Amino acid sequence: MAHDVVRSSLVDEQSSDTTSTQPVQHSTQKINLLGMSRANLERFFEEIGEKKFRAGQIIKWIHQYFVTDFAQMSNISGKLREKLQQRCEIKAPEVVHRHYSKDGTRKWVFRVGEGAGSLVETVLIPADDKSGARKTLCISSQVGCALDCSFCSTGKQGFQRDLSTDEIIGQLWIANQSYMEDVDIPERTRSVTNVVMMGMGEPLLNFKPVVESMSLMLDDFAYGMSKRRVTLSTSGIVPMIDKLSEELDVALAISLHAPNDELRNELVPINKKYPLQQLISAAQRYIRKDGNESARKHVTIEYVMLEGVNDQDIHAQQMVRLLKDLPSKINLIPFNPFPHAPYGRSSRNRIMTFQKILSDAGFVCTIRQTRGDDIDAACGQLVGQVADRTRRAEQWKKKVAQQNEIVRSQG
Template sequence: MSGESAVLVSDVVKTGGPVRLGSAEKPMLIGLTREEMGTALAEKGVPERQVKMRVAQLWNWIYVRGVSDFDAMTNVSKDMREMLKANFSIARPEIVEEQISNDGTRKWLLRFPPRGAGRPVEVETVYIPEEGRGTLCISSQVGCSLTCTFCHTGTQRLVRNLTAEEILSQLLLARDRLGDFPDRDVPQGAMIPSSDRKVTNIVMMGMGEPLYNFESVKTALLIATDGDGLSLSKRRVTLSTSGVVPEIYRTGEEIGVMLAISLHAVRDELRDMLVPINKKYPLKELIEACRAYPGLSNARRITFEYVMLKGVNDSLEDARDLVKLLKGIPAKINLIPFNPWPGTNYQCSDWETIETFAEFVNSAGYASPIRTPRGRDILAACGQLKSESERMRKTERLAFEAMMIAGHGEDD
């Protein structure tokens, strides 16, 4: 890190009143497939001959125009709008807190209403602006069951899976906040050109293990990449897994997005400790599943994520073993400087060590970019997410920010 990246206490933006997501009495239309939406409309009395047309109208208003109020659907009859308002919702989740990092990264703490007899839940979503692109990091679960020892999210117990609606709502809300939907005066049916979009990429790298919530993640990503709606390219959507081997092949076959593997170690005994799911699906099985990933090619590489932990996995021997492990797999290796969080026992590798590691992997023919830490000051960086349902006390947060500022010089 250079001195220009010095960590400062972030700006915190509090929203005004709450923006509620649909209640249990009014099911959401967001997250339904076209077939499911048609069935829901037919059950509320929409004539069969109109269902297909009504679904197309709603799909356009929700996913192209980005409306969150049925009254904004100007080409839908008043009676139809009243029926929709009485029976369904397309509202956004409540924004509990919005934080903006000094590097422009944004983190939203979102609250979703109870499901059944459950309680409201909170998740975090992060937007990372970069030159020519903007990446949204989406959560798939509330908490996580994998307990990876270097990851802050892993210290929060799993509460439940998110629904397809809740996964998609993170994307819709981010596009709202970033002005990424067409203005009201743009002709109906028009779309923001891809070159002007704020959210160009999605990574399923937020809270939770996406492949332990396969069906909801699949539905959400197929809607996000639907050409008649949100229209994100599947080449710009990346699903990251810690290694749920049985679902990796299905991801390629049924969703067709890019794959990332949260690797972090090249020997089973170390990975068993860092990424405990390795005890169930060891490296040999994981690498075999990667080799069999559908559509794998030099133009469609797997990304292997490797967090750099001082004195743990950052030696030249580790770099050599990494190259051997991935031999023959079209791959990119993202080297991630460890992002600290309160209570962790790990430290980030020295910058010189990271660069030496990267140079060795690069010389072996693998692209190995060093990921620039983004949003560290607001706990929005890789491995730092943890919903505020287990919120740090103010004193803990201030102590963490002081630690970050004091320790910055070590990374220069």
């Protein structure tokens, strides 16, 4: 998802002022409570000689009222507030850019780590309907990505590091808080209704912080989200899908993008290690955990539409056969180009023909509407100003240039 952060005329100039989104800064030696689960907070309070029910109070102040100043926590004793002020902090990742699209999409670029740090991006997508009640946040789990899917620009930046729990949940905290900046504390509400772990990185390769973050999303004392509204998307780390089923019950999405192993090996290289049959079997096990298929209902299949590559009728027919025993909903995604990408977007007619084949076979199949592309927030474009420390992007551009030269020399 390589690109420069765009400051277009469609962006509210005032939205670039990030000072109001920044929590109070404290000593780096303090304990950051933002990413702590209720169980961990309960243990923490017992360790400092306090009743563990304080954990629930603190979590509500942090994640329901977006308060970072202990002095504002009115149902906590003055003595405890002072103790927390000395030992703890509530610190979200630093916002270095924020951009609000004319269609309601919002994007944040966060700096994580010490010093110059690294940059990651988060995108909020409002509902298509006029009410705008549904707000879906696409959260990143890693800086860069190690999987190097050929159609995704994030992979061209290489992998730098995993995000911590507070850096992951902090993205949700900032997104909610952005709607509450001018709202009095007692009247604040949680605006984000859905979360998808579909941003930068492969969530299942950063398992513990991702699971801890999603647990906070589900906790009634924190965000209280339905397990059907929290989705983890994976390119197919089969053993970790099985592990996830033991740890948490959330919705599962599979980044499929090809209906046969030969093509998927090219588009999604992790397929060479965990081929399609293993992946589909893992997805079947996930939704049928404990024999209760209704608990998880279905898997969402994500499929980016690449012109002349994976969008032909034969590919749709292969998908029908591949998914025939997997309860699934299919989401077709028009490809969003990035610099030096060797692919084009399938035409609208081609996508609709592909959709009809799947729908006629009995699948629920939707076409994702492209949102936020005026601020480079569309699916497949997330990377912002992340430094390419692996030189993978440079190597990719050189490879594409060489291929183009071969084509030109052949007439």
